[in-house]
Amino acid sequence: MAERLASVPEESTTVFPAPHPPSSSYRESIRSVDGPEWRIRSSLFPQSSYSGSSYSSSYSGGSNISGCSFGMVSAGVSGFGDGEITKIAHKMVSDGYLQQMVQAFGDQDSDTVLEAWFSELDVPWVLQSRESHGSQFQLQPQELVERWIRSLTLIVVSIEELVAAGDASPAVARFGRASISVMLDFGHTLNLSMPENLQAMLHMYVCVSAASYHMVLVEKSCYMMVLPFLSEARSVVRDTGGLLKRGENKLVQAISDIISKAKVMAFGMVDDSWDIEIVRGRGEVHRSVRMLVDCIVSMREAQASSKESAQSHNIEKLHNLIDDAMDYLKNMIEEKSELCLDPSLRYIFLLNNYNFLAQVVYEPSISLDLELLSAVHHQGLELTPECKKQMDSYLEVSWGQVLSCISASKISGPLRRWISNSSLAKFHSAFHKTYKAQKFWKVPDPRLRSLLREAITKRVISAYRDYLKEHPADLEKQVSAVSSDPDVLEEMVGELFEGR
Structure with missing residues (x-):
């Protein structure tokens, strides 16, 4: 000019x-x-x-x-x-x-x-x-x-x-x-x-x-x-x-x-379609969450595109719209998670959704670059504090009761062997029951799925191996069964969260 x-x-x-x-x-x-x-x-x-x-x-x-x-x-x-x-x-x-x-x-x-x-x-x-x-x-x-x-x-x-x-x-x-x-x-x-x-x-x-x-x-x-x-x-x-x-x-x-x-x-429908899908679901990210996340990401893009040009109060308005939408989305995710009657499934639902938000909203360089996203799938996933909280809660609620079956006993003598056998039987029963209930739950993100399996293996299978080392004589007969072998149980953990 x-x-x-x-x-x-x-x-x-x-x-x-x-x-x-x-x-x-x-x-x-x-x-x-x-x-x-x-x-x-x-x-x-x-x-x-x-x-x-x-x-x-x-x-x-x-x-x-x-x-x-x-x-x-x-x-x-x-x-x-x-x-x-x-x-x-x-x-x-x-x-x-x-x-x-x-x-x-x-x-x-x-x-x-x-x-x-x-x-x-x-x-x-x-x-x-x-x-x-x-x-x-x-x-x-x-x-x-x-x-x-x-x-x-x-x-x-x-x-x-x-x-x-x-x-x-x-x-x-x-x-x-x-x-x-x-x-x-x-x-x-x-x-x-x-x-x-x-x-x-x-x-x-x-x-x-x-x-x-x-x-x-x-x-x-x-x-x-x-x-x-x-x-x-x-x-x-x-x-x-x-x-x-x-x-x-x-x-x-x-x-x-x-x-x-x-x-x-997304969340204000008068019918109960959302509620039904949550109850019947497997902990996945709901389409309504995706819809509102699309809105948020689009506004973030617009905000970035107009950052140098827009009047300051309009940039602030966009920023407030984004923050309000995020707060609203988090509140609704928490509220809808209560529909999951199984506490373990509730935490999987929360973990999936918060991980989705972390990747798509808080990591725009990843969510908007699909080639980069594909490249980092093979790298480790660093959980946000919110995701870590949900994972810890899931592990405690879901697998804590399994571990409690083989907690160390202070009783010695002949009674100890009877208690050990009983504890091991309870452990196997609880493990297989949990596995059967959760096998087809869905964790779409392969990095999160891998991290979750590793956490279960480290917490449950490792404790089981340690338990067997502490009872070599008493439990030799029990572990001879294929279904009781730690390697087999670890393979079963590796089958979790694939969905149907």
């Missing part, structure tokens, strides 16, 4: 060479833009699931929060408007097309001019109202948002190009204000209020946030220039930036509303 402003002569004459766009339509150039400037890339797990070999690749029904399979807008804030979009805007100005549209907007029917303008921007549908055209558009939300982002970027850059070309008249301000207002109004009235469209709304937020911040930088560059039209330029840029900030605020509120709906969809 500063370089372009520096090249502007002290006097500028606006030219309106043609009533229509050149024969080579700008629309075709706009449609051909396919780069990091505006393209939405997929960075979340496909189909709203945590993939790789750790967790199930899809929900078992229910809403698909990542229905659009969006990621975050890859355009960095510092690069807003760079590349092909800027070239197109610059050509519109050099051809005189933008100046012609500004003049026509003031001299002719403004709605007709805007229709022609948005048609050239490849978004003619932004002028449609729900009342007259209904709530359905021919395009899917992904395509709508992609075109919307591309066009809003071009409008903002076009205003900057006009100012840089020496045209900072009130007419430019009015034309820019009308164009951006229509775009923002359309964004706010889109039927994107459901959780499955959260990422689409976040894309729009990141774009508007970047545009708003870009105009702040442009305004600062205006202050650095000593030009005849400096005050007019600052006025146009400030007016544009203020409009974008207000749009950003509204989008944050829309995101907040979506999160509220997501909470209701």
Whole structure:
């Protein structure tokens, strides 16, 4: 902006060479833009699931929060408007097309001019109202948002190009204000209020946030220039930036509303489908947990993308939304875990869910990089304090009673052998009963599953081996049976938590 402003002569004459766009339509150039400037890339797990070999690749029904399979807008804030979009805007100005549209907007029917303008921007549908055209558009939300982002970027850059070309008249301000207002109004009235469209709304937020911040930088560059039209330029840029900030605020509120709906969809259903699935389940991560986690991860991505550009209070609002959603999710996981009638299954349920949160929410570098995730599956898993607490509770409740059967006895003499035999029989009975009950419980994360098996082996099988060493003569007959061999019991532990 500063370089372009520096090249502007002290006097500028606006030219309106043609009533229509050149024969080579700008629309075709706009449609051909396919780069990091505006393209939405997929960075979340496909189909709203945590993939790789750790967790199930899809929900078992229910809403698909990542229905659009969006990621975050890859355009960095510092690069807003760079590349092909800027070239197109610059050509519109050099051809005189933008100046012609500004003049026509003031001299002719403004709605007709805007229709022609948005048609050239490849978004003619932004002028449609729900009342007259209904709530359905021919395009899917992904395509709508992609075109919307591309066009809003071009409008903002076009205003900057006009100012840089020496045209900072009130007419430019009015034309820019009308164009951006229509775009923002359309964004706010889109039927994107459901959780499955959260990422689409976040894309729009990141774009508007970047545009708003870009105009702040442009305004600062205006202050650095000593030009005849400096005050007019600052006025146009400030007016544009203020409009974008207000749009950003509204989008944050829309995101907040979506999160509220997501909470209701995840845990506030009036039926008892969640309760039934928990009771019948095997301790797995429920699809409702996955749905809300998708929302949280998407907001984290948006927060990271707009960290440098968003107003501080909007960044804080996103941060608070994330924290509130996490607190709500944890509370609901604890509450729903009470539905597990078996205390051991309850702790497996809690362990699975808290481990899922730890990987997907607290380790974004892992959850959003599936190749890295696959690579670390063979490495050790460091449990969070919350996960360790749940594992310790599970081991105590589930296997503590098995170990208690072979606790050391202080009785000596003939009675000791009878007690030892009885204790061993109780141990075998308790072990096989626990094994049978838990064999098909599910621990999806292979690292957690391996760690859990190792903990059981270390606590139970090692104690059993030590017990046998302390009673070699008395228990020789007992351990001769294959089902009593420590190696066999260890192999049985290795079969736990695979699910069906």
